[in-house]
Amino acid sequence: MAGERRAVVLLSGGLDSATVLAIARAEGRELHALSFRYGQRHAVELDCAARIAASQGVRRHAVLDIDLRAFGGSALTDDIDVPRGADPDRAGIPVTYVPARNTIFLSFALAWAEVLEAPEIWIGVNALDYSGYPDCRPEFIASFEHTARLATRVGVETGQGVKIRTPLLALSKADIIGQGLALGVDYAATSSCYDPDPEGRPCGTCDSCQLRARGFAQAGVPDPLLQRFGAGTP
Secondary structure (H helix, E strand, O other): OOOOOEEEEEOOOOHHHHHHHHHHHHOOOEEEEEEEEOOOOOOHHHHHHHHHHHHOOOOEEEEEEOOHHHOOOOOOOOOOOOOOOOOOOOOOOOOOOOOOHHHHHHHHHHHHHHHHOOOEEEOOOOOOOOOOOHHHOHHHHHHHHHHHHHHOHHHHHHOOOOEEEOOOOOOOHHHHHHHHHHOOOOHHHOOOOOOOOOOOOOOOOOHHHHHHHHHHHHHOOOOHHHHHOOOOOO
16 A cells, blocks of 8 residues: 555544554554544543644544434433443443444544555554453454455455554553553543543543553552542542
8 A cells, every 4th residue: 555654543532542642653653543523422532632633743633423322322322321330340241332333433444544545543442451342352353354355445456455453452551551651642631531521520430430540550650630630539
């Protein structure tokens, strides 16, 4: 493909995607970030995504509107309470799972990658410190990469489809934070909470807040987002 160093990076505005963007930049990629306004109740993350993209020298940051509230089925897009204080490591798929979200996001990223002639899509999926989402598993990524080879012009013409890069897949949250800090990621500019207040203050008790807090505790560093809001712990 012509744009050998180009990459489309899925950027939610959260801790993981900010780290992935920094890793892609450190590896010399020309960054094209893609975010979605999909009806999520935590839309404050899009403001975070814009700040992160600007700080990382992104060539273009595209924000697409896809209103998944039309389908609902998730506490993030429907009139369903976000669980508070539950064990984020519990078995089963939680109600915060948005049906087919990563499949949808990767499909849009694939279309843009084809136009850009970018050989890579980067995504911050993680199969260790996560909430049990089926579209964060390595099996799903491998399957989508196979589909990308079958469904695109470059895949048909060259047999080399777009590569899905998942540098965080097997890392703990603490390891992710360590990598990000080494690359200068400003985690105060990120948002992980599923139900923050209008100012972006995290609730501290949803699955995502708990996983983030555990990651910073295991990394042995304070969370700068909490410091920004004048709190040492959620």
